[in-house]
Amino acid sequence: MPSYKRIAVLAALAAVHEASAAFAPSTGGSFAKVPSSTVSTSTGVSTSTSLKSAQSDPLTGINSVGEAARPFRRTVYTHDDWIEHRSSDRFYKNLVTLTDSGIFRSLFREVATTTVVAGFLVTWNCIFGDYQDFTGMVHDGPMKGVLPILSMPLVPFTLVSPSIGLLLSFRANTAYKRWDEARKNWGMNINHTRDLVRLGNAYYDRAAVSPERAEEDLKRLALCTWAFVRSMKRHLSPEWEDEEAFKKEMLEKLPKEQAEAVFAAAHRPNRALQDLSLAIENLPMHFVRKDEIHRAATIFEDNLGSSERLLTSPIPLFYSRHTARFLSVWLLLLPFGLWDPLGNSWNHIDLIPAHFFLSIFLFGIEELATQLEEPFTILPMQGFCDKIYNWCTEIVSFAPGSNGMPVHSDGGTPSAGAGMLLENVNGEIAYPRQ
Template sequence: MHDPILTGITQVGLPLTPFTILSPSLGLLLVFRTNASYGRWDEARKFWGLNINHTRDLNRMATAWYGNQSDFDGTEFMGSQSPLKQAVNTAERQYLLGQVSLMTWAFVRSMKRHLSPVDEDEEAFKEEIKSRLTPEQAQNIIDAAHRPNRALYDLSVAIENLPMHFVRKNEINKNLSIFEDTLGGSERLLTSPVPLFYSRHTARFLSSWLLLLPFALWEPFANSWNHIDMLFSTAFTSIMLFGIEELATQLEEPFTILPMQGFCDKIGANCDEIVSWAGEGLEDEAVVAANMKEMAPSR
């Protein structure tokens, strides 16, 4: 035994039984809350993964299919041949494909702004949009009530302006439908948070449990000097359990922790690189015929 530092104080204790009974319930509540929050974060991450994949796909198809709207004999395009290099206006191609790349970036950047707090991203968004787009394009997006929708419309117009058969434009436009789905899914996560009473009940349950825990540990730690071991045990338990609660709190708002700015910068760089490849690998009929003749097996 030991001499207490403070004397003349009535000892107050609680039995461990209620804590033992409630521990599984508290554990399950924390697990369910953490899983629900992680599910929201994982879903948001997958939406942005789809954005990254399909922005690349869109610009790849637009670049490779540019100018394919008719056969060489002038008949309706059947998808079997590409136009001659010299038949393409390279300056016009660079501009039109550049518009597709820019509007692709404008959509994801507008989506990032749409999902972020106003005071966190508004000024940076306006500055970036004005620095990359024409004044009219930038102002149209900034003034729109729903900026991602406006940017998506501008992207549709950029695709429609490409000299390309409508069948291939339809294939490219399928990516825009996916963008609408990722945008709508992200808005659902943003506007449908974890119910407040669920979060509050978990926090109150955990706080009450940890607040009363030292009274239940008083007797088991009676042999330690002035119950010093109880203080360390209670502090360690509180840090671990409150850490789980804080983890769930952070994950339930995924757009505050996902590196969306990095995603936007990555998408912009990838799209610019893809459209810069326009015209590479396209050979005229004479070159193709010569290569085929050279590769033909000798008899």
């Protein structure tokens, strides 16, 4: 075989090798760490713990734009955010910020590889086939006839495209359902933490204990409720991201002995839930009312189990891998099928941008599903925990009668304490002065 033929074959093999390497995981490069404003650091944790967390960080040394962007997807919308979300220029903004998209940036290697394949095909066929000059005249390539031009019929790609659509649709829909279930679990946590603390505050028998004891019991109830959801958040988060912040928060808000007992537990949410159950049992009230509060705590355990199932059980790996392989091979070979249909453009040059955008959007669907499949590191769980803490501590501060409403005992007579109705000399009911 002449030397130039060998060179051409070697060039083709090198292109295929580079294309396959682009889809392999990278082990080098820099990584933009999660900003300190997103993940808190602790000065109360020992150096050995910090070193352990740093050493266990699986992102160290990996160039993963998608992983670095996950903390920034923990959005909590306000009314102003919704106004911007519905703005009439949203399409324009989304188009001009295409290159800033975390999805686009995380797919750079894959999209660049498929685009290079398209460029390689155009170059190859211009060398071994015909090409047009800038005036539109057709000329023989410098090595025309030495090797055949590369192309494939479009029919096979058309036949399998519905299958790719079904695979991608199923994967994206299933991933979204997983995210939706995780968000609903945390929504249930938010709802029932408020419900539990509200019931504890309303059912508490203040006549049986001192005001100091009542304040201590209800404060403990609120803190134990928060400690469970915070332990659940840590349980569902990577150790290298949340361990130090978790220990710092727990030591700041809980008694040291209680916090260290949670740290030492093999399953921290279980320990926190046990502490919450004991806090409920210490409340002076009828056992029927305690049972009602315990039912709210049982819902936390259900939410925890559902979340653990999502974290430990991905979409079956053989399905995800087959979809990724199918899509990768289809996009790598698609330029060969588009060679003839795009033949009206100058030297088939339209093939390159057309395949570039096809790769972005099809790989993007698969990337969206992958990002949604594990939902907890893109959910604003820290924001949820902070809200739960603020709301629970506020609810237990609501003293009976503090709003001026009368407070009656079970027998229908006014109970002692703030807000008790007073009867004036004329026999009329009056509220006490504050």
